[in-house]
Amino acid sequence: MSMKYSTKVMEHFANPHNVGQIKDADGIGYVGNPVCGDIMELYIKVKDDVITDAKFKTFGCGAAIATSSMVTDMVKGKSLEEALKISNKAVAEALDGLPPMKMHCSVLAEQALHSAIDDYFKRRGLPSPVKIKPDAHLHMGEGEKAHVKEE
Amino acid sequence: MRTVYLDHSATTPVHPDVVEAMLPFFTEEYGNASSIHRFGRNARVAVDEAREKVARLLNAQDQEIYFTSGGTEGDNLAIKGVAWALRDKGDHIITSQIEHEAVLNTCRYLERNGFEVNYLPVDQYGMVDPTDVRKAITDKTILISVMHANNEVGTIQPIAEIGAMARQREILFHTDAVQTVGKLPVDVKALSVDLLSMSGHKFYGPKGVGALYMRKGAKIQPLAHGGHHENWKRAGTENIPGIVGMAKAMEICYQELDIVSKKESQLRDALQKGIQETIADVRFNGHPTQRLPGSLSACFQALEGEALILSLDLKGVAASTGSACSSGSLEPSHVLKAMGVPIEIAHGSARLTLGRSNTQEEIDYVLEVLPQIVDRLRSMSPLRPSKEVC
Numbered sequence: 001m002s003m004k005y006s007t008k009v010m011e012h013f014a015n016p017h018n019v020g021q022i023k024d025a026d027g028i029g030y031v032g033n034p035v036c037g038d039i040m041e042l043y044i045k046v047k048d049d050v051i052t053d054a055k056f057k058t059f060g061c062g063a064a065i066a067t068s069s070m071v072t073d074m075v076k077g078k079s080l081e082e083a084l085k086i087s088n089k090a091v092a093e094a095l096d097g098l099p100p101m102k103m104h105c106s107v108l109a110e111q112a113l114h115s116a117i118d119d120y121f122k123r124r125g126l127p128s129p130v131k132i133k134p135d136a137h138l139h140m141g142e143g144e145k146a147h148v149k150e151e
Numbered sequence: 152m153r154t155v156y157l158d159h160s161a162t163t164p165v166h167p168d169v170v171e172a173m174l175p176f177f178t179e180e181y182g183n184a185s186s187i188h189r190f191g192r193n194a195r196v197a198v199d200e201a202r203e204k205v206a207r208l209l210n211a212q213d214q215e216i217y218f219t220s221g222g223t224e225g226d227n228l229a230i231k232g233v234a235w236a237l238r239d240k241g242d243h244i245i246t247s248q249i250e251h252e253a254v255l256n257t258c259r260y261l262e263r264n265g266f267e268v269n270y271l272p273v274d275q276y277g278m279v280d281p282t283d284v285r286k287a288i289t290d291k292t293i294l295i296s297v298m299h300a301n302n303e304v305g306t307i308q309p310i311a312e313i314g315a316m317a318r319q320r321e322i323l324f325h326t327d328a329v330q331t332v333g334k335l336p337v338d339v340k341a342l343s344v345d346l347l348s349m350s351g352h353k354f355y356g357p358k359g360v361g362a363l364y365m366r367k368g369a370k371i372q373p374l375a376h377g378g379h380h381e382n383w384k385r386a387g388t389e390n391i392p393g394i395v396g397m398a399k400a401m402e403i404c405y406q407e408l409d410i411v412s413k414k415e416s417q418l419r420d421a422l423q424k425g426i427q428e429t430i431a432d433v434r435f436n437g438h439p440t441q442r443l444p445g446s447l448s449a450c451f452q453a454l455e456g457e458a459l460i461l462s463l464d465l466k467g468v469a470a471s472t473g474s475a476c477s478s479g480s481l482e483p484s485h486v487l488k489a490m491g492v493p494i495e496i497a498h499g500s501a502r503l504t505l506g507r508s509n510t511q512e513e514i515d516y517v518l519e520v521l522p523q524i525v526d527r528l529r530s531m532s533p534l535r536p537s538k539e540v541c
Contacts, residue, residue: 014465019531034495037455041533057533061457
């Protein structure tokens with residue numbers, strides 16, 4: 001089983017796109033926890049149902065940082081509906097693949113995106129179209145949620 | 152690009168004199184040491200001389216040295232060998248929570264086969280308490296296995312104390328000395344060990360060769376059955392170039408032990424001091440004084456170890472992580488966990504292990520790039536270091 005990262009993963013790890021926070025974000029996704037060793041915080045700015053900007057902050061391995069960079073690239077300019085269709089496999093493929101044991105990082109990226117879109121709908125008091133899949137990475141504690149709100 | 156190798160606990164380059172000593176045994180003296188003719192005899196002489204060297208450097212007798220393929224085989228042969236040989240006498244084994252996987256997984260295998268194993272805890276510095284060993288001994292105990300020094304944090308264990316206790320209770324005592332042979336004086340008599348495994352490539356010898364010291368009178372079952380090699384304990388044609396190379400490497404390391412370990416520990420201390428001065432929220436792991444000379448383990452808060460190692464690699468610095476992220480499990484290092492390091496902190500661990508050829512200039516370079524890397528990763532991280540855990 002190959003452990004090697006693709007050139008694209010290394011490019012996105014060395015020079016990640018869209019690092020940072022959006023102060024007046026319309027939706028914030030937060031998945032993972034420090035005990036698991038990876039956390040993704042994903043910010044989106046939405047105008048007329050289209051994601052106009054996306055940024056991230058990630059604590060995690062090389063693949064976690066590269067998938068965060070890639071997923072934020074991929075969602076920009078997409079409608080919320082289109083963005084929800086971005087699968088973890090699509091993120092991994094856009095990075096020319098991930099080592100099998102790092103595929104969970106792409107799952108984390110998909111979930112961070114879904115979590116941000118879910119947050120967008122909830123903030124507007126609208127029914128959320130996001131069906132959040134139960135996963136090991138979603139068991140964040142209340143304390144961590146509070147930490148996101150503060151920022 | 153400039154490269155700095157700081158992963159000597161993983162493996163070391165083969166010393167040029169070792170390569171030179173090995174070369175004739177590939178192309179000229181290629182005999183099988185079991186053959187009667189001159190080629191065979193020459194090979195036999197080479198193996199005998201190597202055995203003598205290894206024995207002398209460990210303060211052992213020639214016939215107590217069994218050549219193996221490396222540390223993992225030595226650990227397997229010692230532990231399974233004793234377990235299968237003494238299963239009529241007892242079924243209890245004592246080891247520690249911080250052993251190398253070669254010991255831990257061998258013990259787990261024996262548990263699945265009816266043996267009972269105690270995995271002793273360690274203190275915050277990664278040290279086994281000999282009192283815990285004594286308390287764990289039962290009348291069914293057939294083997295105690297505690298490593299000489301830990302591969303992740305470098306803590307040197309109180310082997311002589313445990314050995315004396317085991318000898319008194321007439322229980323066989325094995326130590327995995329893969330990280331210490333060639334780096335610390337290793338005297339099997341002073342340590343009171345019955346079995347000791349070592350690996351050539353950890354001390355500037357070639358990969359694929361190691362040795363098991365087994366005290367005269369100790370009983371083991373072989374793992375590999377076949378010919379009469381290694382006194383029926385390890386069948387298979389001897390790896391003559393490897394054996395010659397390992398013995399040569401060991402000789403060089405012990406000739407230069409004082410100078411090299413002094414230099415390594417000075418550079419290691421300079422590296423640690425530099426990190427302390429330039430990077431906040433770092434926790435150093437391992438014993439402050441009872442530690443391998445070139446070993447430095449640190450946890451950098453709010454970042455993940457693999458990302459740190461990859462970033463160092465992009466700058467030409469080769470190090471490794473104690474985090475198991477790269478091995479596919481989300482569990483961080485079992486060693487740091489046993490030492491009580493909080494899991495979220497343990498994820499940010501890095502191991503920098505120095506060797507004989509590292510220089511002050513290289514350490515200066517690492518101290519130049521490392522703070523920038525830590526800053527960059529922390530600026531990307533949603534976590535903030537927490538003061539309580541440092």
